[in-house]
Amino acid sequence: MSEEILAPLAGKIVKMNLQVNQNVEEDDEALVIEAMKMETPVFVPCDGTVKEIRVKEGQDVEEDDVLAVIFNG
Amino acid sequence: MRPYFEKMPGFGSELKKGQIKRTEKNLEEIKAQEALIAQEVEKVKNAGFPTEKINARGEMTVWQRLEYLVDPGTWCPLHTLYNPADNIEGTTNVIDGLGKISGRWAVIIGFDNKVMAGAWLPGQSENILRATDLSKRLNIPLVWLVNCSGAKLPDQEKFYANRRGAGTPFFRHAELAQLGIPVLAGIYGTNPAGGGYQSISPAVLFAHKNCNIAVGGAGIVSGMAPKGHFDLETAETIIEKAKHFKAVPPGRVEIHYDQTGFFRYVFEEEKGVLDGLKDYMAKIPAYDPVFHRVAEPAPPKYPVEDIYRLLPIEQKTVYDFDEILSRLTDNSEHMEFRPGYGPEVYTGLVKVDGFLAACIGNRQGYLGKNYPEYADYPGFGGKLYRQGLIKMNEFITLCGRDKIPIIWFQDTTGIDVGDEAEKAELLGLGQSQIYSIQQTDIPMMLIVLRKGSAAAHYVLGGPTANRHNAFTLGTAATEIYVMHGETAAVATYSRRLVKEKEAGKPLEPIIDKMNELAQDYRDKSKPLFCAKTGMVDEIIPMNEIRKYMEAFTGAAYQNPRAICPHHQMILPRIIKG
Numbered sequence: 001m002s003e004e005i006l007a008p009l010a011g012k013i014v015k016m017n018l019q020v021n022q023n024v025e026e027d028d029e030a031l032v033i034e035a036m037k038m039e040t041p042v043f044v045p046c047d048g049t050v051k052e053i054r055v056k057e058g059q060d061v062e063e064d065d066v067l068a069v070i071f072n073g
Numbered sequence: 074m075r076p077y078f079e080k081m082p083g084f085g086s087e088l089k090k091g092q093i094k095r096t097e098k099n100l101e102e103i104k105a106q107e108a109l110i111a112q113e114v115e116k117v118k119n120a121g122f123p124t125e126k127i128n129a130r131g132e133m134t135v136w137q138r139l140e141y142l143v144d145p146g147t148w149c150p151l152h153t154l155y156n157p158a159d160n161i162e163g164t165t166n167v168i169d170g171l172g173k174i175s176g177r178w179a180v181i182i183g184f185d186n187k188v189m190a191g192a193w194l195p196g197q198s199e200n201i202l203r204a205t206d207l208s209k210r211l212n213i214p215l216v217w218l219v220n221c222s223g224a225k226l227p228d229q230e231k232f233y234a235n236r237r238g239a240g241t242p243f244f245r246h247a248e249l250a251q252l253g254i255p256v257l258a259g260i261y262g263t264n265p266a267g268g269g270y271q272s273i274s275p276a277v278l279f280a281h282k283n284c285n286i287a288v289g290g291a292g293i294v295s296g297m298a299p300k301g302h303f304d305l306e307t308a309e310t311i312i313e314k315a316k317h318f319k320a321v322p323p324g325r326v327e328i329h330y331d332q333t334g335f336f337r338y339v340f341e342e343e344k345g346v347l348d349g350l351k352d353y354m355a356k357i358p359a360y361d362p363v364f365h366r367v368a369e370p371a372p373p374k375y376p377v378e379d380i381y382r383l384l385p386i387e388q389k390t391v392y393d394f395d396e397i398l399s400r401l402t403d404n405s406e407h408m409e410f411r412p413g414y415g416p417e418v419y420t421g422l423v424k425v426d427g428f429l430a431a432c433i434g435n436r437q438g439y440l441g442k443n444y445p446e447y448a449d450y451p452g453f454g455g456k457l458y459r460q461g462l463i464k465m466n467e468f469i470t471l472c473g474r475d476k477i478p479i480i481w482f483q484d485t486t487g488i489d490v491g492d493e494a495e496k497a498e499l500l501g502l503g504q505s506q507i508y509s510i511q512q513t514d515i516p517m518m519l520i521v522l523r524k525g526s527a528a529a530h531y532v533l534g535g536p537t538a539n540r541h542n543a544f545t546l547g548t549a550a551t552e553i554y555v556m557h558g559e560t561a562a563v564a565t566y567s568r569r570l571v572k573e574k575e576a577g578k579p580l581e582p583i584i585d586k587m588n589e590l591a592q593d594y595r596d597k598s599k600p601l602f603c604a605k606t607g608m609v610d611e612i613i614p615m616n617e618i619r620k621y622m623e624a625f626t627g628a629a630y631q632n633p634r635a636i637c638p639h640h641q642m643i644l645p646r647i648i649k650g
Binding site: 008009010025026027028029034035036037038039040041043044063 | 089090091092094095387389390391437438439442451453455486
């Protein structure tokens with residue numbers, strides 16, 4: 001089973017805390033999106049391993065873009 | 074109305090493991106800032122002579138008097154760091170706050186007898202006026218601990234005269250009397266001139282046996298008609314008279330208890346004066362809280378300490394306001410008013426210590442694709458839009474009708490700007506909100522959780538609402554300014570940059586000025602600056618927000634000037650539908 005981390009809003013990725021194959025826990029801060037001068041942290045939805053990262057710091061994203069995929073068994 | 078209030082819907086959720094882990098640094102940063110603020114408070118407490126020296130004279134310090142007078146656990150200090158005239162003493166030389174005496178809330182204020190025997194200092198009358206205004210707003214007694222040596226003469230031009238000068242509090246005391254609000258005064262030490270009026274202007278005077286109050290003190294009556302200079306002969310006369318008046322000052326108990334009767338009571342011991350005040354406070358009109366409570370008091374379901382993790386000290390980071398509020402309300406319950414409409418602001422009814430209170434707060438973060446409905450750009454919490462302003466106007470108006478005190482929480486960057494926002498009438502709606510607040514006659518308090526900015530600081534129940542805002546609190550994360558410093562630097566220097574560029578001149582000097590201005594804004598918006606200048610009435614730790622809410626709510630319901638019978642309230646019914 002995998003869970004996708006979706007962009008909750010359009011903006012720029014200003015911080016990426018994930019690395020592929022990294023073990024993560026639910027509610028770890030995955031990344032931060034900046035929009036309208038505010039920083040919105042995005043959290044890991046479940047315990048698991050980072051299977052895929054689809055964006056990098058500095059990249060603009062649209063709302064609902066898939067940012068990363070977490071494998072949770 | 075029991076079914077409405079006894080059990081309201083719950084809100085908030087327990088902190089998750091990951092949330093606790095990633096917010097450790099935030100907690101530490103806030104605690105570190107709070108420790109710095111606590112250090113400044115300690116400096117004020119230790120201003121002037123050491124406690125031991127005052128005690129060696131057989132006197133208690135103002136802090137010891139307060140500790141004896143106020144019911145344990147109820148003291149909520151205000152204006153501790155307020156020092157608007159930047160006095161070298163580091164204080165306005167009055168200590169005040171909300172506290173219970175004999176189970177009843179009062180505004181309590183006393184001169185710091187460790188500092189120049191409680192002298193008048195610059196900025197002090199502004200501090201006193203905040204206390205008298207608070208007493209008026211909450212309709213609760215003002216209790217004075219007078220011990221005032223009169224004006225610090227070398228600085229007299231800074232506070233003696235003027236519209237809000239050192240005499241204005243005497244008029245405020247008279248105004249409180251006019252409104253039926255008792256002003257009690259425990260009187261200690263030597264109180265000449267201004268100190269005499271500080272003593273005589275309250276309603277009931279409780280004197281210590283060694284105190285004196287007088288139109289003029291030893292310093293004045295030992296003077297003489299000015300000759301234009303001093304010489305040896307006048308110096309000898311002054312010495313002789315000064316010795317006499319030190320031994321026998323005017324306005325002693327023999328005069329003002331035995332002769333004039335101004336002192337209603339005289340006490341042998343310092344603590345006796347305070348016992349007298351306690352005894353009198355027990356006789357002051359006050360409702361039993363049961364009369365106004367809508368439910369049994371209950372602590373929040375989730376710990377107030379969670380706020381250290383829920384409120385990011387980093388100003389740009391978004392958070393969930395509702396989670397914070399759930400840590401502050403009885404049993405973490407609420408009734409939200411118009412959920413879904415105007416999502417950038419929370420409006421709802423909550424219980425605080427069993428009393429009904431209204432809360433309004435800025436929500437943070439992205440507001441969804443279709444909001445604000447009038448524009449094609451995304452809406453973000455912290456800003457105010459059309460729906461939020463309409464919702465707050467309605468809510469405030471209904472609170473006014475139902476006589477429900479309002480607790481505001483600010484973290485705002487301002488009201489939406491641009492032509493779309495103008496067409497959406499935001500300028501008019503902002504002023505409408507000021508009008509709505511003014512039309513009510515209910516007490517309000519404000520907590521500037523993080524940012525207070527632009528006109529939103531005014532319309533969100535800020536201290537500029539003089540007749541309604543009882544007091545304003547700040548936190549370690551508070552920042553208050555008309556706009557962000559970098560925005561101000563751009564507003565100030567953008568045209569200049571264009572000019573210099575077109576003239577082929579170097580831009581660095583302008584850039585330096587922009588950086589200076591941004592830094593200046595940073596320095597003049599932080600919690601300690603806000604407290605010193607009075608933009609907030611006190612900076613408090615996150616885990617004391619609930620305590621101040623309880624003090625405010627309890628005081629507001631102690632003897633309200635108007636009440637709405639619970640079964641005649643309309644707001645809860647509008648919420649229920």
